[in-house]
Amino acid sequence: MKTIKIGGVPEHFNLAWYLTLKNGEYKKEGINLRWKDYFGGTGDMCKALRNKDIDLAVILTEGIVKDIVGGNPSSIIQTFVQTPLxxxxxxxxxxxxxxxxxxxxxxxxxxxxxxxxxxxxxxxxxxxxxxxxxxxxxxxxxxxxxxxxxxxxxxxxxxxxxxxxxxxxxxxxxxxxxxxxxTPWPCFVIAVRDEFLEENKEAVKTILNIINSTTSRFKEIPNIDVDIAKRYNLKIDDVKEWLSLTEWSQEVIDEKTINNVQEQLFALNIISEKIAYNDLVVKL
Known part of the structure; x- marks a missing residue:
């Protein structure tokens, strides 16, 4: 059983991870996926990736782009939520x-x-x-x-x-x-430490296959709106509105989107340079 550590914010976007973990889907594939909530958000997760405290992160697009440009030895492997935050x-x-x-x-x-x-x-x-x-x-x-x-x-x-x-x-x-x-771009992506990915590519692919299977049918899960409302202390009408506005993704983030993120961050002096798409994104 291989232990893999992943981080994300404790929010409704990530309920699919909780469901797949609860169902033991990763353990069936020989993976002990350990989830950690990061209440401090993206900045906290960037630090955790750099320190090797986690192997993967479900993280805000603009935050991880900034940190990879700034030297974080990690890569984006997939869009997780396609719609803006x-x-x-x-x-x-x-x-x-x-x-x-x-x-x-x-x-x-x-x-x-x-x-x-x-x-x-x-x-x-x-x-x-x-x-x-x-x-x-x-x-x-x-x-x-x-x-x-x-x-x-x-x-x-x-x-x-x-x-x-x-x-x-x-x-x-x-x-x-x-x-x-x-946000003027898809809000969440999945990122992985480069060193970890080199040695564990098949395990990472397996994790993506499992989570993508759930997010592709997430809105069809019976009573999902009720479960979200109860778990996150939200009103059911707010949950229904949020679900209507939110689309998950199972695809790699495209070059045009990455270029747009970098252009805006560069124009705002948040990053000091723009780097190649292939230095930010890895296609598995």
Missing amino acids: IWGIHVANTSHYQTIESLQGSNAAISRYGSGSHLMAYINAQNNGWNLDADLNFKVVKNIDGAVEALTNNEADYFMWEKFMTKPIVDNGVFRRIGNCP
Whole structure:
């Protein structure tokens, strides 16, 4: 039995991994797949890949592209979620900020530098014509609990996180969502450490075959909306809306998309160079 470690955020996008693990599908193929939740998100997982704490990650596209360009010895092997991630832009419920425009020059809470909440703050600033040097300030809060604390205590002014997972905090009157900022590309990919992939290509292919079999029919699973609502403390109508907006993928991310991600990150000075598609993506 080969032990393989994988990381991802503890969110509804990754329920398919939980289901396949619960059903023992990897163990039937001689693989002891060990899942670890990363509450700190993409920046935390990039660090874990570099440190060899995990072998694979289900990770935000822009975050892993940035980190591979920055020297992370890993590669993207597949798109996991094809549709964009809808980032909600949140303020404290008692905040005087009412519009996205009013946030110009204020303090953004981010989980860590290099995380999705950090990178998407740049995308949002660009969308609104802000000065990327003068109008962006950051407060590192580690995770969503840290963001709640920071916004409530006026240590930061706004926080960007996935709209539906954050909605219970909005419904409870802690946060107020003043806008959305969708990613301009597929939101999640699967990445693997290069060194691990060289020695375990067949095992990685087996893992992809199993997860792809589940995601390709995910929406057809009986009562999946009810299960998601219960597991992630979401309202059933919100889950139905999220399911209608979300499409999983079983394909390798294409060169045009990778080029688009790099172009935007480069234009925002988030990466200092653009690298070849084959240096970012491996086709198994």
